[in-house]
Amino acid sequence: MKTLLKNAREQKGLKTREVAQILGIDQALISKFESGTRKPTKEQISKLARLLEIDYETLMIAWLKEKILYEIGDDEFALKALMVAEEEIKYNRTISNLKISTSLEKLLQEIDVLKAKLDTYRQFDSYRITQALELEYTFESNRIEGNTMTLRETDMVINEGLTISGKSMREHLEAINHHEAIGFIKDLMQKNNSLNERDLLSIHNLILRGIIPEDAGRYRKVQVMIKGSSHMPPQPFMVAKEMEDYFIWYEINKNKLHPVILAAEMHERLVTIHPFIDGNGRTSRLVMNLILMQKGYLITNIKGDYETRMQYYQSLETAQTKNNKEDFILFIAQIEKQSLERYIDIIAQ
Template sequence: MKTLLKNAREQKGIKTRELAQLLGIDQALVSKFENGSRKPTREQISKLATALDINFEELMIAWLKEKILYEIGTDDLALKAMLLAEEEIKYNISYVRKSLSKNLQVLLNEIDELKSKLDNFRQFDSYRIKQALELEYTFESNRIEGNTLTLRETDLVINEGLTISGKSMREHLEAINHKEAIDYIKQLMDKNTSLIEREVLAIHNLILRGIHPEDAGRYRKVQVMIKGSTHMPPQPFLVAKEMEDYFIWYEENKSKMHPIVLAAEMHERLVTIHPFIDGNGRTSRLIMNLILLQHGYVIANIKGDYDSRMKYYQALETAQTSNNKEDFLVFIAQIEKESLERYLSIIQPA
């Protein structure tokens, strides 16, 4: 792979410094990729393929081959282990492909093309753009749950520290808390922290801080019903076990699924368990977006207007009551596609 990278860079007439800028990494790291002393990450492989016009599949195969050889070396039992692994990989691939509809697969392909384009323009990204989009996310996510602050009022509360006349203290706290929760998931993303119970409880604690302090970051102890839904969440004594299974499922599937599907599944599964008295929707959407950000995608911002909210709730209801997640997965994929398109329209040079 190291020869492939170097030859492609030289053929394009790109210097290591220029390639490093395109990838958003140190120049020394590019040199290490080319001399074989350091292996790129999966995300960096995607960026390298785009920047150097290398066939992604060809580069990915070369990367995986080297990764496998590094792990198994020349052990006498390596070939036998490879044969067993081959059968399991074939089974997993077959299972994943069968579980995705043609419509969803087309959407995922379009999303990954958009992400690849976005990766080429990361250098035009800025703190101000992210700040504005995160403000919109806070506004929309709270609006879904009934918060009546406008986008401008949300900005004044978060960034100017102002109090809006006629709006409740809860609505002010929801805006402030959600902004802090976004900052927290960005910290988790930067640290590449795995999703564990402690982090989910910490996110929920931020969401309900000062609103329901006795319930913030704690699983519910009473039975709840979801307004407007026929889905009945599990009894409170089952919540801890359901959440344990939730994290086990994540660990077993996080490397098998497309990140969009994984993020949507983790959202749906959490909100279906409904482990908290309040704040389940906002926490579930934050978990979903943490996973998306960790994989290099952008925040999927579900709008809070009536039509968008109804489509969202209906897709969730179908997933929860008919064991058919297709509508919800497609809904989330479409939201992510639209979010990527908008992000690109903002940062892409004219």
């Protein structure tokens, strides 16, 4: 920045004394700005840019760069800190422009009223009710992905250890694996640890265990396409970086956003990266529900019937291709509200 200021002043044919007089700044300060021994204030930068006809953005970037380097120097954590700062700046710029629609705001308020009501009924929680709802969740989450087992057949496989005639080994494993993955995220919920890469890979490993063992718990190494979607996931060499950014985003936002918005965002962001060969949808929904349960909410169980599945896919497509997440967040919020209403009706009887 010092060279920028001095060169611009000399090109204008001005002496430091003249610049100081015009701007009402001490001449010694102008000399120190040009030698780099003192830094101008933001207001002084604005004045200097106008007088010396320097592009304001160029001068501000040079000024901010020097401030950052002065503060962090060559500290061993400097680059990591800059990455986190970059994500937070992006978030703050986004959140300052984020307009939560009236309908979403109203829905979140209704959800929080139901959540407060649910909290008063917690002593009536029943293991059998929870078990039944988790069975439904496994059934519906697998049905979304094309599993043809009925709810009763899913129950027989998981709870009775039976084999269903006419159903593939993969369908049996999908039921067993998803049930175990629910148990795993419930353990994580009890520990209340912040979601990390190790836990995410463990969830995915459970989902694909015995189905595609070589890819279970591992990021993909090939390009993939999402059936029925125009969204193209990132190239495989970008996946690790995208996932690193995913967890940085989570750490920044986990205590800033409404839990339903946070959970929906984590679902959408993960399935948009599509980091795995298979099992992205189930893993994304489990991550979403882990976050909801950690915050005291209920599992959001997206149904696998045609109408609901199409609404789910279409709202995801809008988020991925039009950078508009409103429909998807509303969709998740509506299902969370339905889950709360249903559960309260059951345990209040």
